[in-house]
Amino acid sequence: MAYAASATARPPLLDRERTRNAAASVGLFLAVLIALWALWEGFKAFGESTGLRLGQFEANDRTMPHIHDIVSTLFEPSRRNGPLLIDVLWDAALFTAKEAAVGFTLGALIGFVLGALLAHFVLLQRGFLPYIVASQTIPILAVAPMVVVWVNPRLPPGLKDWGAVAVISAYLTFFPVAINTLRGLTSVDPRALELMRSYAAGSWKVLWKLRVPAALPFIFAALKIAAPASVVGAIIGELPASIQNGLGGAILNFNQYYVTAPTRLWATNLIAALLGISFFLVVLLAERLAVRRAPEHVA
């Protein structure tokens, strides 16, 4: 099973080497950031000076605001005598994070159970897998209003509206987890399986002692895809649920006023991206903790 986790196996490093590596990755990160900034500003400057037009697109302060303007707009009042934009967006991000976190957890659990069931019952797998795949071909934009109509009336007052959004977010989360769990659980080395059987291990034991540990790298790969997707699901779900307190509501508002304040929409997108990235980082951290020692331990 070592091949499944070989990517995480690293030779032991000296402290000095480790520091140098860390410095190198920080440096690389900054270099890429600067390169992206230069690309954006360079293209904008080039477009503005040459009057270049790509179809309807023309580079100017409205279509491509300066990066520093986008960042500085965060620290300006959101309106006359109002709180700073970053405070408003921080509250909105927390609200969306709550929806996404619940949706992600729900989706991950459903995905795992579904994957485990499909892995054990081949008949189920043949019968249901096509429908699970089909569920993801229906655009989330079409699913979201239906979820609100069906789920919302059945929710207790404390969960109203945002609970429906969590379900929409779970809808985007469960699929990669289910598929990768299925793949992970069935990718066990046959020799290891034979060994377990020769010890007369029941299928429950085989699942927890052999299949799940072997599937962990697969599952975490799926969770890393699902985490940012759950944020996307939450943002999209806020629109049909008529929630104004989250990032989805903010994006809708700033989209409407894009002409007069383009930097605000960009700033909101920036916050939304940061939220998705932090979800990803939490999963990454969890993976480090759970799968760090995998190579030595798997059979």
Place this chain on the structure above:
Amino acid sequence: MRSRKWAFIAVLALVAASLAIVGCGGGDEDDEAAAEDLTPVTLQSKWVVQAQFAGYYAAVDQGFYEDEGLDVTIRAGGPDIVPEQVVAGGQAEFGINWLDSLLATRDQGQGLVNIAQVFTRSGMTEVTWKDTGLDEITKLEGKKVGVWLGGNEHKLFAALTKNGLDPQQDVEIVAQPFDMNLFLSREVDAAAAMTYNELAQVLEVENPDTGELYTEEELNVFRMSELGTGALEDGIFVREDWIADTENQDVAKRFLKASFRGWIYCRDNPDSCVDIVLENGPTLGAGHQAWQMNEINDLIWPAPLGVGIMDPESFEITNQIATDYKIIKTPATDDAYRTDIAEAALAELEDEDTTGEDWEKPEVEVTPGGE
């Protein structure tokens, strides 16, 4: 194996902790206890929180609904929300939408009925730049004319037809997104604009040539209400089977009474209403909402028949446009609206000025970026 078990527990703890942390943010404080004796009802708005719906938010804020024994929840609208569907599905008792949209829903067999026509005139306009010389709608022949498609184009089409232009052949119709970029970059010669929203969005932008804001003097504004094709806009509707019940008729009367008080309040205290709207929509610009509040008042007041009473003549114009442009297959009858409930509500508001005959539109200063 032990170390992995601990790692597992650590992961679970981490997930639980992160859930707990985000769970604390934005908690709902439901003050259900105070609302026990009140009848809960829901209003589905047509669009996101903005001064277009200030009267209802003011009625909540000022306790007008509570005075009538109602606990009103206002659900904001958005691009994915069709108020008619929400009301027909029983998720809200009251809905707000343009009258032609309601007629279309009725035409498809849904039993919905208008009980109050709040906006007495249309706020839709078509604008051109003055320096293009397009100062009459007839001059749009052969020009690029922007308009929102998908149900919002009919008033303009009717105006063009009325002035001898075939919308399909004599002008080049351009699908306009919900912003004014095409107009500002002059990719269209004319653009659709609501007085209370897009028109202000043009005026809130700096002219790159002068460094000053654009002014109304630089624009020609063709108002659909002046061209005689102003189909009616925001009105309140309910389900027919719901309103058949006499108890619900009483709920509706109380709802309208408090809503009208809200609109009267916003007419007389526009600044306070702008503040109320901003409290409900934390990401909105104060300057833009002040402009919008003023223009919305202009669409409601004066209301010669009393606020909320449908004018049969305007209803017919809307009906005619809806029929001509095949929004509806069969012309609507007077069954599409009823005024008895609004009249009963107005009867209880005798002490208030419900027509606003003396209201004069104040000047509202445009702010850069609508801030």
